[in-house]
Amino acid sequence: MNRKLSAFGKVSIILATGCIAMLWIVPMWRIDLAAPQYPEGISMQIWINDVKGDVEIINGLNHYIGMKTIHKNDFKEFVYMPAALGVFCLLGLLVLVLNRRAWFYAWTGLLILIAAVSMYDFWKWEYDYGHNLDPTAPIKVPGMAYQPPLIGYKKMLNFEALSQPDIGGWFFIAATLLLTSAALYEWRRAKKQRL
Amino acid sequence: MKLPPLLLAAAAALTVQSCKMKSTESAVGGDAAARTYVAPGKYDELYNFVSGGFSGQVSVYGLPSGRLLKVLPVFSVNPENGYGYSEETKPMLNTSHGFVPWDDQHHLALSQTNGEHDGRWLFANANNSPRVARIDLKAFKTMEIIELPNSGGNHSSPFLTENTEYVIAGTRFSVPVGNAESPLDNASYKKNFKSTASFIGIDKHSGHMNVAFQIILPGMDLDLSRAGKGPSHGWFFFSTYNTEQASTLLEVNASQKDKDFIVAVNWKKAEEYVKAGKARKMATEYYHNTFNEENHAATSEIIKEVLTLDPEELKDLVYLIPCPKSPHGCDVDPSGEFIVGSGKLAALIPVFAFRKFVKAIEDKAFEGEYNGIPVIKYEAALHGEVQKPGLGPLHTEFDGKGNAYTSFFVSSEIVKWSVKDLKVLDRVPTYYSIGHLMVPGGDTKKPYGKYVVAYNKITKDRYLPTGPELAQSAQLYSIEGDKMQLLLDFPTIGEPHYAQAIPAEKLKNQSVKFFDIAKNKHPYVAAGEKATKVERKGNQVHVYMTAIRSHLTPDNIEGVQVGDEVYFHITNLEQDWDIPHGFAIKHAATAELLVMPGETSTLKFVPTQPGIYPFYCTDFCSALHQEMQGYMRVSPKGSNVPLKWHTGGTDPTAAVAAK
Numbered sequence: 001m002n003r004k005l006s007a008f009g010k011v012s013i014i015l016a017t018g019c020i021a022m023l024w025i026v027p028m029w030r031i032d033l034a035a036p037q038y039p040e041g042i043s044m045q046i047w048i049n050d051v052k053g054d055v056e057i058i059n060g061l062n063h064y065i066g067m068k069t070i071h072k073n074d075f076k077e078f079v080y081m082p083a084a085l086g087v088f089c090l091l092g093l094l095v096l097v098l099n100r101r102a103w104f105y106a107w108t109g110l111l112i113l114i115a116a117v118s119m120y121d122f123w124k125w126e127y128d129y130g131h132n133l134d135p136t137a138p139i140k141v142p143g144m145a146y147q148p149p150l151i152g153y154k155k156m157l158n159f160e161a162l163s164q165p166d167i168g169g170w171f172f173i174a175a176t177l178l179l180t181s182a183a184l185y186e187w188r189r190a191k192k193q194r195l
Numbered sequence: 196m197k198l199p200p201l202l203l204a205a206a207a208a209l210t211v212q213s214c215k216m217k218s219t220e221s222a223v224g225g226d227a228a229a230r231t232y233v234a235p236g237k238y239d240e241l242y243n244f245v246s247g248g249f250s251g252q253v254s255v256y257g258l259p260s261g262r263l264l265k266v267l268p269v270f271s272v273n274p275e276n277g278y279g280y281s282e283e284t285k286p287m288l289n290t291s292h293g294f295v296p297w298d299d300q301h302h303l304a305l306s307q308t309n310g311e312h313d314g315r316w317l318f319a320n321a322n323n324s325p326r327v328a329r330i331d332l333k334a335f336k337t338m339e340i341i342e343l344p345n346s347g348g349n350h351s352s353p354f355l356t357e358n359t360e361y362v363i364a365g366t367r368f369s370v371p372v373g374n375a376e377s378p379l380d381n382a383s384y385k386k387n388f389k390s391t392a393s394f395i396g397i398d399k400h401s402g403h404m405n406v407a408f409q410i411i412l413p414g415m416d417l418d419l420s421r422a423g424k425g426p427s428h429g430w431f432f433f434s435t436y437n438t439e440q441a442s443t444l445l446e447v448n449a450s451q452k453d454k455d456f457i458v459a460v461n462w463k464k465a466e467e468y469v470k471a472g473k474a475r476k477m478a479t480e481y482y483h484n485t486f487n488e489e490n491h492a493a494t495s496e497i498i499k500e501v502l503t504l505d506p507e508e509l510k511d512l513v514y515l516i517p518c519p520k521s522p523h524g525c526d527v528d529p530s531g532e533f534i535v536g537s538g539k540l541a542a543l544i545p546v547f548a549f550r551k552f553v554k555a556i557e558d559k560a561f562e563g564e565y566n567g568i569p570v571i572k573y574e575a576a577l578h579g580e581v582q583k584p585g586l587g588p589l590h591t592e593f594d595g596k597g598n599a600y601t602s603f604f605v606s607s608e609i610v611k612w613s614v615k616d617l618k619v620l621d622r623v624p625t626y627y628s629i630g631h632l633m634v635p636g637g638d639t640k641k642p643y644g645k646y647v648v649a650y651n652k653i654t655k656d657r658y659l660p661t662g663p664e665l666a667q668s669a670q671l672y673s674i675e676g677d678k679m680q681l682l683l684d685f686p687t688i689g690e691p692h693y694a695q696a697i698p699a700e701k702l703k704n705q706s707v708k709f710f711d712i713a714k715n716k717h718p719y720v721a722a723g724e725k726a727t728k729v730e731r732k733g734n735q736v737h738v739y740m741t742a743i744r745s746h747l748t749p750d751n752i753e754g755v756q757v758g759d760e761v762y763f764h765i766t767n768l769e770q771d772w773d774i775p776h777g778f779a780i781k782h783a784a785t786a787e788l789l790v791m792p793g794e795t796s797t798l799k800f801v802p803t804q805p806g807i808y809p810f811y812c813t814d815f816c817s818a819l820h821q822e823m824q825g826y827m828r829v830s831p832k833g834s835n836v837p838l839k840w841h842t843g844g845t846d847p848t849a850a851v852a853a854k
Contacts, residue, residue, distance in 0.1 A: 040772075057771050060744060064818065138745075138819055 004099050006189055012182035013104070016111070017092040019175035020085055023048045028168040029122075031148055033058070035158045044070075045166055048081040065157075066137025067146055068129060077121060084114055101186050108179040115176055123150050227682040230673065233260040238703065241635055241696045243648065244303050244317055245669070248690030251298045253319055253330065258635070258646060258696060259671055261685025269328050269337045270298035270321045274786030278337075281788055282762065282797035283492035283717075287484045290324055290342050291497075299323045302353060302419075302693040305332075306402075310357040310424045310531075310640030314701040316402050318353035318362050325349035327364055327395060329402055334707040338486045341404045344479040344501050345372045345391045345411075351420040351433050353395075357640065361462065362404065364393040365417035365433055372411060372503075373479065384442040388414030391503075392433065392460055403485070408469050408502040410460060410513065413566035414440050416449070417458065418523055419590075424640055425531030427549040429463035432534055436521035438565070450540060454517040454573065456565070457525055457536050459552065464512050465504055473509060474502040489716040491794050507567035514556060515565055516547055517573040524590035528599065528614055529640050533578055537588035537601065544588050544601060546617060548578035579617045584610050589630060590693075592637030594644040594674055600637070602629040602649065609649060609672065611679060623679040625670060627653040634674065635696035643698060647672045647679065650691035657684055667691055708772040710793030717795035719764035724748045729840045736761045736838075742776035742790065743768040744817040746842060747810070750825030754838030757805055757831055763788075766795045777813025780827065787813045802829040 005013075027045035030053075034041050042061075044053040051072055059069040072078065088110060095103045130147025133140075146156050149163045165173060233239050239257025242264075247253050251271030255264045272279030272288065279288050279296055288294055298321035306316040317330040325346035329339040343349055348367030355362050369388040371377045377387040389411050396407035416437040423430035438455045441448030468474060479501050486493040506513035520538035527534050534547040554560075555575035562572045587605030594600070598620065601610050607628050611621040631650045635643035649670040658666045666686035673680040712722055721727045721739040727748045730737045736759050741748045747765075755761055765778045769792035779787040783800040790796045802808065812823035830836045 060769070060771070063744075138822075 002193060003101050005101060005104055006186060009101075009104055009182050009186050010096060010099075012178050013092050013096045013107075016175040016179050017089050019171040019178070020089055020111075022171040023085060023168040024082070026167040026171070027052070028166055028172065030164060030166040032162045032164075034160045034162075037158075047078075047168070048085060049078045051075070051078075062146075064137065064139045065141075065144075065146060066134030066139075068132065068134075070129075077118075077125075081118070088114065101190060104186060105183055108183045111176055111179055115172065119150070126150065223681050227680070231259040231261070231671065231683040233257065233262070238699055241643075241646075241698055242702055243633075243635075243694060243696045244305070245650070245687055245694040246303050246319070246692040247300050247688055248667075248692055249299050250689030251300050251321070252689065253300060253303065253317070254688050254691075255335070256669075256685065256687070257699075258648070259682065261669065261671060261683050263688075265335060266688060267330060267335055267337065269319050269330065270300055270326065270340075272296045272786075276789035277786050277796060277798070280786040280798075282799055283795075284486075286493040286495040287337060287340055287486060289482050289484055289495040290326070291344075291480050291482055292324070295324050297323075298326065300689070300692075301350060303695045304353050304355045304362065304638075305695045305697055306359045306397075307355055307357055307639060308359070312636060312639060312695075312697045312701065313359075314697060314705065316359075317695065318355065320349050320352035320364070322348055322350050322367070325364065325366070327353045327362055327404065329397075329404060331402075332702055333705050334488075336486070338488075339402070339404055340482075340484045341395060341406065342481040342483070343391075343393050343406065344481040345370070345374070345389070345409060345477075345503075346393065348416075351392075351417045354420050354422055354431075356422040356431075356462070357424045357428055359397050359399075361394045361396055361407065361422075363420050363422070363431060364395060365420055366390045366392075367416050367418065369414040369416065373477065379442050381441055381443070381448075384414055385440045388440075388442070390415050390417050390435075392417065392420075392431070392458075394431075394462060394465065404483070406481075406498075406501055408465060408474055408504055410465060410504045410506060412458065412506065412513065413568070415455075416445075418521075419525050421525055421527045421534075421638070423527055423531055423549065424529075427527065427531040427534075429461065430549075431460045431462055432525050432527065433458040433460070434518065434522035434525035434536060436523075450521060454519050455521050455538075456515040456570070457518045457522065457534065457547065459514045459516060461512055461514075464509075468504055468509055468512065469502060474504050476500050477503050488710075489714060491710070491715065491717050491796070510569075511556075513568050514552075515568055515570045516552065516576050517562070517570060518545060519543065524588070524601075526591040526593075526638070528593050529595055529642060531640070533614055535591045535599065535601070537591060539587055539589055539604070541588065542583065542586060544581040544584050544591075544612075545573075546578045546581065546614070547576045551578065552576040581612050581617045581619065584612060584619055585622065590632055592632055592634040592647065593642055594634055594637065594647075595642035596644065598674075600632060600634060600647050600674070600679075602632040604628050604630065604652065609647060609679060611674070621678050623672060623681060625649040625651055626657055626668070626684070627651060627655055631691070631693045633694040633696060635698070638695075643696070645673070645675055646682075646696075647674050648694065648696070650687070650694060652690075654686075658686055709770055709774075710791060712766075712768060712770060712793040715766070715793055715795060717764070717766070719762070719797065720795045721748075721764070721766045723768065724842075727840075727842075729754075729838055731838055734759050738763045738840075739766075740764060740778075741766050741768050742778070742812060742823075744774070745812075745819035745823045747778075747812065747823060747825050748842040749840035750842045751828075752826070752840045753828040753830075754836050755802065755827055755829050756834055757802055757829060759802065759829075761800045761802065761827070763798045763800065763810075764795055765790050765798070767792050769793070774816060775814050776816055776823075778810065779813050780810035781808045789814060805829050805831045805834075 029046040042054045241258040243256040253267040268278035304318045305312040319328045325343040331338045347370040350367035351365030353362045369390045371387040392410040418434040420433040437449035483496045518536035520540040522536040523539040524537035555571045560575035585603035585606040589602045591601045629649045651668045654665045654668040671683040767790040788796045808827045
């Protein structure tokens with residue numbers, strides 16, 4: 001029985017690895033804030049190894065409500081994330097050389113796992129960032145938490161927040177969709193071969 | 196065709212009606228409101244820089260709305276932001292005669308490249324204590340002020356050559372050179388008094404000014420001036436009055452001659468003479484004050500000599516063109532070919548042709564000499580005269596379509612005429628007695644056109660009365676159609692003289708939002724709260740203080756004594772747009788400080804009595820602005836209270852001691 005990958009499967013490995021490699025060049029996620037006195041908007045970009053944009057302005061504003069300040073060095077994710085994705089890319093090349101469907105399924109599963117763990121970790125950070133407030137903060141609004149939306153829009157006091165994938169995030173999504181459909185294709189092809 | 200008598204009578208009545216003076220209402224067109232309305236949140240089409248006259252400052256308006264956007268402190272102290280009060284800005288107003296807190300600001304010039312506004316700098320003159328200032332148009336800030344030696348009344352200034360090679364400074368009041376004393380009578384005036392034309396060189400990159408050379412002219416009043424452009428590039432033209440050389444009752448004595456002069460200076464030739472070593476070094480003393488962007492502070496330099504050129508010896512340097520009746524404006528058209536002299540007591544406008552002027556020199560078509568300088572025959576340089584244009588022509592601007600617009604003080608109107616055939620095309624009344632007028636880019640090779648703005652000398656009933664001293668007034672007219680149309684009145688500060696305007700597109704995107712704190716090289720900067728401290732050096736106490744929303748560090752200071760010189764060096768740690776912090780302390784005999792993000796400014800305070808002195812942020816900065824305050828304890832002289840400071844729970848003295 002042929003356990004080798006189709007041409008589509010092989011090409012999808014190269015494309016998906018390329019998509020993931022883009023995350024070293026472009027930001028992964030972005031959070032945009034707007035308020036009446038910030039008509040130009042405030043924006044923060046999350047990279048796999050850094051956080052950029054108007055971070056200092058956000059830190060300055062958030063001290064009123066006692067939110068923690070954001071510093072690149074506080075995120076162990078900025079070490080784990082590039083490591084995990086780097087290993088993922090190398091494994092991709094290995095799967096291409098081994099040329100076996102089973103490895104391909106496993107490799108696809110790994111990417112979905114990384115995505116799921118990352119999103120859970122992001123949500124957990126957002127929860128802590130929004131709820132864990134300094135009790136001596138000058139402004140305290142009873143019952144108010146400032147957890148940014150995981151994805152989508154949310155209004156918090158005078159600020160509107162929009163959280164969404166940045167260019168790199170879309171490449172990540174594209175890679176996930178591509179590998180999932182390639183895996184489905186391979187699975188059907190294998191089923192046909194068995195008949 | 197025969198008309199019935201009744202209709203004829205009606206027609207006659209209508210004619211009589213239209214001959215009546217125009218009322219305010221009839222002068223404003225129906226769509227004027229729509230054409231000047233800039234909706235909330237929308238930007239104006241043009242920046243209009245207007246001289247502040249006797250306020251000493253420069254104001255910035257938006258056009259076509261006429262909204263005041265900013266008052267730029269230049270030659271007068273400005274307690275509103277500490278200009279001239281802070282230790283950093285005090286040197287800007289130093290002169291050879293000490294600190295001068297005021298001046299009379301008349302004319303403005305936007306820097307040019309190839310005869311067009313380039314949006315880099317704005318130059319301003321000081322008429323009273325002769326000086327020229329350079330304002331940076333990224334930060335909208337006065338960066339440099341240079342004093343003029345051998346000058347009185349720097350009126351024919353700060354006009355520019357087409358590539359901003361030089362900014363000019365010419366004396367309205369002749370004075371004896373070398374600031375010598377002299378008796379005051381007409382004989383002494385003729386003998387000892389001189390007018391000077393100073394060519395201030397401008398560094399292409401930094402904009403830094405230096406007096407390159409001075410041309411010493413006979414005693415007379417240099418009124419206004421313009422550089423040549425295109426074919427006449429290399430020449431500078433000045434209008435003059437009092438060529439009668441009177442020192443007293445000029446109203447009568449300087450109005451005797453039928454013609455005064457347009458002084459034509461060949462500055463390219465002057466450069467050659469300077470290079471050839473023909474200039475004389477004269478010992479003098481004048482100040483040059485420069486604001487340094489990196490350390491946010493100004494320094495004064497005293498310059499001890501100046502190069503002078505004598506046109507009586509250097510024959511082909513200066514020529515005089517007779518011009519009727521005390522000319523005021525001396526304006527060069529966009530092509531650089533025509534020079535308009537406006538005899539303010541004349542009933543016509545002479546227009547000279549540069550080509551004919553050059554030919555007259557070649558042909559030696561001179562009618563004689565004036566104090567050793569050749570005078571060209573009037574007709575030899577004349578292109579033609581605009582006949583019966585109005586009364587009291589002052590200034591002329593151009594629209595780039597071959598039309599000129601001249602202001603008339605006495606007949607209170609703007610008259611549009613064609614440069615080519617000198618025909619009057621249109622006239623509109625101004626309310627009242629217009630002085631300068633300005634077409635955006637109307638003094639450049641490529642005028643923007645579209646509007647003409649009148650800057651009036653008399654306001655009378657145009658605004659709600661405010662006692663004897665009334666608002667100053669400007670008026671906006673459309674010049675898009677064949678007929679000029681009044682669109683808007685807007686009040687201005689000081690007395691507006693000349694103005695400049697530039698499309699918003701050329702400036703708005705280069706505007707500085709804040710200064711980079713990492714690049715702040717102020718000697719007393721505290722680039723973070725950890726760097727704050729209080730140091731005593733004899734009777735001087737230096738407070739390195741920071742401001743960030745919403746606290747000052749340190750905000751409790753003890754150990755200061757009566758008679759100490761306390762220097763508050765405030766660094767604004769913010770790195771965001773529109774977050775200045777202010778600083779004021781009770782009983783300080785200066786002004787407040789307004790500190791921009793990333794900047795350091797210093798307020799000096801000498802307490803005279805022991806006690807508690809509150810200080811606070813004066814510029815509403817945040818929801819907790821009201822809490823942004825602190826105290827300084829002042830003890831009697833010789834007290835043993837140690838120097839202590841802190842903000843909140845941490846005590847930096849202890850922290851430093853622990854190290």
